[in-house]
Each structure stands twice: as structure tokens, then as C-alpha cells.
Amino acid sequence: MAKIxxxxxxxxxxxxxATTGTVMELAVDNGVQGIDGDCGGVCSCATCHVHVRPEDxxxxxxxxxxxxxxxxxxxEVSEYSRLSCQLDVSEALDGIILKVAH
Amino acid sequence: MSQSDHPDPFKEARTNTGVQEIDDQSDPVAMVLRLKDVRKCARNWETYSSQARAGRIVVPSEVNIRDIRQVPFELDPPLHGEFRQIMDPWFKRPLEEGYQNALREQIRTLIQAANNSDAVEAVHDFSLPLQSRALTLLLNVPFEEADTYISWGTHVFRSEDNPLDAGKAQVLYDYIDRKMDEAEANPGDDLFSVLLASTVEDRPVTREEVMGAIVLTFAGGRDTVINMVTNTLAYLADHPEALERLRSEPEIHRRAIEELIRYFSPLTHMGRVATEESSVCEHAVKKDSRISLCWASANRDDTVFERPNEVVLDRKVNPHISFGFGHHNCLGATHARTILKILIEELCENVGRIQIKDQEENIEHWGPFDRKVGYNNIQLAFDALTS
Structure with missing residues (x-):
């Protein structure tokens, strides 16, 4: 279980x-404004861009x-940018904070 | 090669030079072929503009057959962005449950009719009615309007034998004029009324701009969606194991949708006009000359995609640009993806097997490139799923 x-x-x-899936899916399922995940998570649409808190x-x-x-x-790219569809949910991500880029 | 394959005609030029100049009615076009270059040019609207003379960024150029500017497609920022703000929420409606239920009903009806026939000519008797009926949902107009759209044939601007038929375009313009008159007299909750009631730059949207936006909705999603649907049917006919896999592994559908869209790349390319001297892959681009962003070539770039010429149904990382890239990305992408999602679900639910009986390929010719984009006609036999 990871809390994000x-x-x-x-x-x-x-x-x-969540325990499984991607961070993008978690955001879409919870109606996070700004994360569309149009392409379903194959790294094609770049609508799931987040800035990871530096310490995370x-x-x-x-x-x-x-x-x-x-x-x-x-x-909006920064040195802490990630596409959340490429982040798999796992214990390792527990507690992280992500700022939606758009 | 099997008959549902779509070979990549661009490989040699993409690898060797990255750019290929072709003629188009004496207004040449430098086709940009590599994925990263296409993405960079697509982002750089200050150098590669969409706001040229109406019709010029389309290849083949439509400058001789229309003066109406398609909106927001033939605009640059910032006005482009104002129109997208109005139109984007409307074009996300395919995510709504009611929309999807109505679309599912339409698609299921077509599949059941195909199951009950010996064979269907899929381009005109499956994909064309599917696209036309789905368009009534996108515009939010009565279902019966689809009969009019079906009567126009597979391309709203082009007749079968003439790619640049001004007379044909006039039929569409007259229809839209009539619908705008109706919407002005009796505003409803259709796209015509919504656009006519909108404002940009602190002024009302003009009738000509609404015309441009609706023309784009008709033209941009016509042969593209028809080819996407037909090509998917042909692929599943040729690959019965793929249909079985989609049936048993619904969790891969989203990846399969993106992969089919990558592989088919329904729109080959789209042009831009250079606002200044520039260069792509050491190819000099003169001011006021044209380049095109070749989505179809970029989507087979083997520096990005492993096994680019294969359909890998569960391809995990798939940065294709079939819907374009950057701020001009396809307004109808959500509608198109939803159509393909429901088509695949309904085929899995209702169809045991599809067979190709006969087909004639639709080949586009671009300078040295011959590209298969779909079929002029294809006879398919559907067998209902028996449990």
C-alpha cells in the first residue's frame, strides 16, 4: 500500500x-484535475506530467x-519532472508528494 | 506480406536523409520523417506556422478550393488557445457514460447486421455509417442526420475521382449554413448553438469561425475514422489469434488501442508554413515554403520503437504521434479512441471470426512514397460468437 x-x-x-497500477491511473481514478491520461498510460500524450517534490x-x-x-x-519541464504513467505504484512511493504540472 | 499489413514506405529516406521534398501543385513540401524532428517542429509554431493562407497547410493543398479557415486547426497561439479552451471540454464528452452507451448501441447494431449477412463491404456499409452516426453524438444532433452524412460518401471534400472537388465542399458549406440558421433562430444544446454563443478575444465568435470549426469536425474525423475502423476489422480478420487474445485479456485493450492507432496512422502528415529561414536535418527550409510533419513515418521510427512494423498488442511504451503533437494535437482524439474501445469490446462480445473475402487497397502517392492508408473496398464475412 502506498499513500500518494x-x-x-x-x-x-x-x-x-493504491497497491497496484500506475500513479497516473490513481490520479485519474481520484479525479485529480490536470491529469488526463488520454493515452491510457503508454507515454504518448504527456498529459500526466507531474513535478516530484525534490526530497521524494x-x-x-x-x-x-x-x-x-x-x-x-x-x-513546464523541470529537473523533477516525471510522467506519472511511467511510475508504478509500490511501497517505495509511500508518502510522496506530486505537483501537477498543468 | 499478408493482406492486412501496412508496410512502411519511408524507412530508407527516414534513415538516410530524414527529409524528403515532394511537389504539390507547384507548392513543394519538405516531408519531415523522424519522430524527434517531427515533435520538435510541431512544437515550434513560431517558425512553423499553421496560420498561413486557408488550405495551405493541408497536403494536397486546398487553397484553390476553399477560403474558409478551419478553426482552431489553421490558427496559431494565442487565438488558437482561446478556441481550444472553448472546444476542448465539448470534445471530451465521449468520456461520459451516456455518450458511450449511445455509441455502444450504434456499434452493436452494425455488428449484429454484419453477423446476419453473408458478407459486408466494410468501408461503405460498416465504417461509413459507424462514423456518420457517431458524429451525431459528437455534434449532439438527432440520429437521423446521419443519413445525410452517409449520403456524402467517405470524404466530405473529395469525390472518388477528384481529390480537390470544390463542388463537393459546397454541399457541406450549405448544410452547415442551414444548421447555423436553425441554431440562431432556436438555440439548442448542439455544437452549432454552443459555438455561436461563445466569445473569443472578448467578442462573439463569428459565423465564419463557427463554419471553420464545424468544417474541421466533419473533415478531420471522416476518412481517418473510416480507415481506422476498417483497418482494425481487416487486422482482426487476418489475425484471429489477436481477436481471441483481446477477448481473454481485456486488461490489454487500452494498449491495443494505442498500438493499432500507431500502426495505422490514419492521417499521413500535416503541413506547416515557415515564417523564417530554417533547416531540418540539414535540409534548408526557405521562408514561406512548406514542411509537413509526417506522423506515419515517425510512428515507424526504429530509433524509438522496437519492432516498428509489427502490431504488438500490449506494447507498453508507445510514444506515437498519430494524433499529432503539441498544442495542435487532435481535437477528436477522445472521440476516436472511444470509438475504437467500444468497437473492440463489442467485437469481443459478439463476433467469433471475421474473414476477408475480397479487398482493394487504398494507396496514397506522395512523391517517391506509395503508402497504404486503408481500403477502397473490402468484403468481410462475420461469424457470430457462439458460446
């Missing part, structure tokens, strides 16, 4: 729990190569 917190552009805070970045790790290419062209 999302902060939207409107500064709403949503904390949700060690837990998520950095983006993979394809993800990096997608993020590179996003205006």
Missing part, C-alpha cells in the same frame, strides 16, 4: 492510496529515455 499526494494547479490537495525524487528516480524525450518539449 497530488497538489493541483489550483492548490487542491488530494491524497489517494530519490524514491521515484528519474525518467527513462523515451519519457525524457517527451518531457524535453514540455514548457
Amino acid at each position: 499526494t497530488f497538489i493541483t494547479q489550483d492548490n487542491d490537495t488530494i491524497t489517494a492510496e 525524487f530519490e524514491k521515484t528516480g528519474g525518467p527513462n529515455d523515451i519519457e525524457k524525450d517527451m518531457l524535453e518539449l514540455d514548457d
Whole structure:
């Protein structure tokens, strides 16, 4: 079980729990504003972009190569950017805080 | 090669030069072929503009057959963004349960009719009515309007023998004019009324802009959706094991949808006009000349996709750009994905097997490239699923 917190552009805070699936799916299931997940999680739409809280970045790790290419062209990219469809929910992510990029 | 395959004609040029210049009515186009280049150019609207003369960013160019600017597709930021803000929520309606239930009913009816026939010519008797009826949901107009759309044939601008038929476009313009008159006299909850009641730049949207937005809705989702549906049926006919797998593994449907859309790339490419001197892959791009963003080539780029010419139904990482990329990404993508999702679910539920009886490929010609985009006609025999 991992508890993950999302902060939207409107500064709403949503904390949700899951044991399986991706962080994007968790966000969509909990109606997190700004995370659309249009492509269903195959790294095609870049609508699930989040900024990981710097102190949590060690837990998520950095983006993979394809993800990096997608993020590179996003205006809101930062050194803590991830596509949440590429983050699998696991115990290791328990307690992390993600700021929705759009 | 099997008859549902869509070969990649771009590989050599993509690998060697990355750009291929082709002629189009004496207004040449440099086709950009590699995925990363296409994405970069798509993002760079300041250099590669969509807001050229109406019809010019389309290949083949439509400048000689229309003056109506398609909206928001032929606009650059910031006006582009204002229209997207109005239109995006409307085009997300396919995610609503009621919309999906109505669409499911439409698709199930077509599948049951196909199950009860010896064979159907899928382009005109399955995909065309499917697209036309689904469009009534997207526009939120009465179901009966679909009969009019079906009567127009597979392309709203192009007749079978002439890709640039101004007379045909006029039929669509006259229809939209009539619907706008009705919406002005009696506003309802259809897209015509919603757009006519909207504002951009602190002023009302003009009738011409509404016309442009509706034309885009008709043209952008016509042959693209028809090809996507037909190609999916042909693929499943040719690969009965894929239909069985989709039936037994519903959890892979979302990946399968994206993979089929990647593999078919229903829209081959879309143009832009350079606002300044530039270059792509060492190919000089002159000011006021055209490039095109070749989604179909980018989606087979083997520097990004493993086994790019295979349909890998559960492909996990799939950064395809069949719906374009960046701020101009396809407005109708949610509608298209929803159609494919429900089509696959209903086929799994109701169809045991599909067989190809006869087919004629639809091949596009772009300079040195011959690209199969779908079928001119294809006879399919459906067998109902027996439990």
C-alpha cells in the first residue's frame, strides 16, 4: 500500500492510496484535475506530467529515455519532472508528494 | 506480406536523409520523417506556422478550393488557445457514460447486421455509417442526420475521382449554413448553438469561425475514422489469434488501442508554413515554403520503437504521434479512441471470426512514397460468437 499526494494547479490537495497500477491511473481514478491520461498510460500524450517534490525524487528516480524525450518539449519541464504513467505504484512511493504540472 | 499489413514506405529516406521534398501543385513540401524532428517542429509554431493562407497547410493543398479557415486547426497561439479552451471540454464528452452507451448501441447494431449477412463491404456499409452516426453524438444532433452524412460518401471534400472537388465542399458549406440558421433562430444544446454563443478575444465568435470549426469536425474525423475502423476489422480478420487474445485479456485493450492507432496512422502528415529561414536535418527550409510533419513515418521510427512494423498488442511504451503533437494535437482524439474501445469490446462480445473475402487497397502517392492508408473496398464475412 502506498499513500500518494497530488497538489493541483489550483492548490487542491488530494491524497489517494493504491497497491497496484500506475500513479497516473490513481490520479485519474481520484479525479485529480490536470491529469488526463488520454493515452491510457503508454507515454504518448504527456498529459500526466507531474513535478516530484525534490526530497521524494530519490524514491521515484528519474525518467527513462523515451519519457525524457517527451518531457524535453514540455514548457513546464523541470529537473523533477516525471510522467506519472511511467511510475508504478509500490511501497517505495509511500508518502510522496506530486505537483501537477498543468 | 499478408493482406492486412501496412508496410512502411519511408524507412530508407527516414534513415538516410530524414527529409524528403515532394511537389504539390507547384507548392513543394519538405516531408519531415523522424519522430524527434517531427515533435520538435510541431512544437515550434513560431517558425512553423499553421496560420498561413486557408488550405495551405493541408497536403494536397486546398487553397484553390476553399477560403474558409478551419478553426482552431489553421490558427496559431494565442487565438488558437482561446478556441481550444472553448472546444476542448465539448470534445471530451465521449468520456461520459451516456455518450458511450449511445455509441455502444450504434456499434452493436452494425455488428449484429454484419453477423446476419453473408458478407459486408466494410468501408461503405460498416465504417461509413459507424462514423456518420457517431458524429451525431459528437455534434449532439438527432440520429437521423446521419443519413445525410452517409449520403456524402467517405470524404466530405473529395469525390472518388477528384481529390480537390470544390463542388463537393459546397454541399457541406450549405448544410452547415442551414444548421447555423436553425441554431440562431432556436438555440439548442448542439455544437452549432454552443459555438455561436461563445466569445473569443472578448467578442462573439463569428459565423465564419463557427463554419471553420464545424468544417474541421466533419473533415478531420471522416476518412481517418473510416480507415481506422476498417483497418482494425481487416487486422482482426487476418489475425484471429489477436481477436481471441483481446477477448481473454481485456486488461490489454487500452494498449491495443494505442498500438493499432500507431500502426495505422490514419492521417499521413500535416503541413506547416515557415515564417523564417530554417533547416531540418540539414535540409534548408526557405521562408514561406512548406514542411509537413509526417506522423506515419515517425510512428515507424526504429530509433524509438522496437519492432516498428509489427502490431504488438500490449506494447507498453508507445510514444506515437498519430494524433499529432503539441498544442495542435487532435481535437477528436477522445472521440476516436472511444470509438475504437467500444468497437473492440463489442467485437469481443459478439463476433467469433471475421474473414476477408475480397479487398482493394487504398494507396496514397506522395512523391517517391506509395503508402497504404486503408481500403477502397473490402468484403468481410462475420461469424457470430457462439458460446
